[in-house]
Amino acid sequence: MTFDTVILDLGIGNLSNVQKVTGGKVTHDTDDISRAEKIILPGVGNFGDVMESLQTIKYDIIDAAKEDKYILGICLGMQLFFRTSEEGKGEGLGIMDGVVSRFRGVRTPHIGWNRLFMGRECPLFKGITDESYFYFVHSYFVEPEDIDCVAGTTVYGDEDPVRFPSVVWERNIFGVQFHPEKSSSNGLRLLKNFKELST
Amino acid sequence: MLAKRIIAALDIKDGRVVKGVKFVNLRDAGDPVELAKRYEDEGVDEIVFLDITASNEKRDILKELVRTVATNVNIPFTVGGGLKDVDGIREIVRDGADKVFINTAAVEDPGLIREASEALGSSNLVIAVDAKWNGDYWEVYTHGGRKPRGIDVIEWAKEVEELGAGEILLTSMDTDGTEDGFDITMLREVVKAVNIPVVASGGAGNPEHFKEAFAVDASAALAASIFHYKKFTIGELKKYLDESGIDVRLG
Numbered sequence: 086m087t088f089d090t091v092i093l094d095l096g097i098g099n100l101s102n103v104q105k106v107t108g109g110k111v112t113h114d115t116d117d118i119s120r121a122e123k124i125i126l127p128g129v130g131n132f133g134d135v136m137e138s139l140q141t142i143k144y145d146i147i148d149a150a151k152e153d154k155y156i157l158g159i160c161l162g163m164q165l166f167f168r169t170s171e172e173g174k175g176e177g178l179g180i181m182d183g184v185v186s187r188f189r190g191v192r193t194p195h196i197g198w199n200r201l202f203m204g205r206e207c208p209l210f211k212g213i214t215d216e217s218y219f220y221f222v223h224s225y226f227v228e229p230e231d232i233d234c235v236a237g238t239t240v241y242g243d244e245d246p247v248r249f250p251s252v253v254w255e256r257n258i259f260g261v262q263f264h265p266e267k268s269s270s271n272g273l274r275l276l277k278n279f280k281e282l283s284t
Numbered sequence: 285m286l287a288k289r290i291i292a293a294l295d296i297k298d299g300r301v302v303k304g305v306k307f308v309n310l311r312d313a314g315d316p317v318e319l320a321k322r323y324e325d326e327g328v329d330e331i332v333f334l335d336i337t338a339s340n341e342k343r344d345i346l347k348e349l350v351r352t353v354a355t356n357v358n359i360p361f362t363v364g365g366g367l368k369d370v371d372g373i374r375e376i377v378r379d380g381a382d383k384v385f386i387n388t389a390a391v392e393d394p395g396l397i398r399e400a401s402e403a404l405g406s407s408n409l410v411i412a413v414d415a416k417w418n419g420d421y422w423e424v425y426t427h428g429g430r431k432p433r434g435i436d437v438i439e440w441a442k443e444v445e446e447l448g449a450g451e452i453l454l455t456s457m458d459t460d461g462t463e464d465g466f467d468i469t470m471l472r473e474v475v476k477a478v479n480i481p482v483v484a485s486g487g488a489g490n491p492e493h494f495k496e497a498f499a500v501d502a503s504a505a506l507a508a509s510i511f512h513y514k515k516f517t518i519g520e521l522k523k524y525l526d527e528s529g530i531d532v533r534l535g
Contacts, residue, residue, distance in 0.1 A: 102355060129408060130405050194451070198329055218533040222408065267360045268359075269324060269359055272358065273358060
């Protein structure tokens with residue numbers, strides 16, 4: 086059976102609610118990935134460890150990105166798009182250019198509900214109001230080389246605030262730093278928007 | 285700006301909510317999933333489940349609970365209570381909890397904090413700390429508040445941060461259950477001592493108490509009974525905080 090959407094099993098974290106909304110299949114299987122039309126990379130764990138566990142399917146994901154399949158990275162899943170991270174050794178997928186850095190000068194981790202400032206139109210934003218709250222839990226954020234891929238940002242910190250990319254989007258590749266599956270109705274809408282992208 | 289979080293706590297025994305919850309209009313007031321969904325609808329930011337099941341079936345009961353909550357609730361939730369090792373902690377996250385908290389096991393074996401934070405990513409590991417003023421300092425207690433440990437809460441808070449904890453859930457045993465307000469002095473000192481988020485717990489009785497906790501920069505504040513007994517709703521509380529100039533997520 087072919088699944089429209091697959092959710093990659095990174096060995097930690099449970100994605101039953103992502104699964105429920107997208108109807109995707111949780112898998113680690115090369116064939117499933119190559120047959121899928123959309124891929125979701127979920128996001129709990131450590132950059133280095135997760136990249137290591139992805140070794141056997143790394144190139145399937147990279148190929149899918151080149152084949153213009155829709156990809157959605159959530160939290161760490163989005164950070165894995167980039168080349169390197171301060172969190173761990175090893176290379177990321179490199180399907181987007183840039184690095185992943187740790188917060189400095191602010192209480193870390195950044196945990197809780199924060200606003201998404203929509204920088205430009207993005208199919209994932211359909212039906213969602215600008216400056217809506219989403220749930221974040223992370224200590225690292227992405228710094229893309231090409232800032233044109235930043236579709237939305239979020240601001241954290243009182244005295245010396247950091248504005249970081251909370252949504253990136255380049256062609257068929259989408260990444261969100263927050264957890265849509267934990268962001269109540271706005272998050273569910275975003276996942277639904279991803280599901281409804283037509284191929 | 286990051287919103288201050290309001291957290292509802294539920295005590296769970298044998299898969300059921302305990303503590304005489306008096307919710308109206310619920311089919312089953314003891315069903316954790318139904319309660320959690322209700323809190324989500326009311327606009328709570330997060331839910332903490334404290335499992336106090338003592339039976340041999342604890343692991344299976346908890347697993348079932350976590351799985352059901354994860355499938356039905358679309359806001360973050362944290363689970364803890366009697367977790368002792370990395371495998372147990374990993375399993376809870378695998379079943380769907382967003383964060384896990386440990387308390388006694390962390391004091392008995394601080395190395396577990398490092399091990400668990402490496403396994404989960406430190407953002408997902410919460411250290412719950414129970415403390416009480418002993419005349420000289422706020423002393424850490426374990427075993428559900430029964431065992432004094434001779435450890436200063438400020439030193440302990442710094443140590444758990446150093447070992448990789450992502451957040452501290454700080455309960456004052458002096459104020460817990462009083463509804464007279466959080467222990468603001470202790471809270472302020474712990475918040476100042478660390479650079480990770482601190483959740484205030486113990487003593488919330490009215491909306492002003494939440495404002496006081498946020499005024500000393502707690503990242504979140506937790507309550508159980510006042511929400512259960514509907515002394516005021518989460519919506520009313522957030523409206524009050526918003527009007528007081530505090531950033532909260534309004535529904």
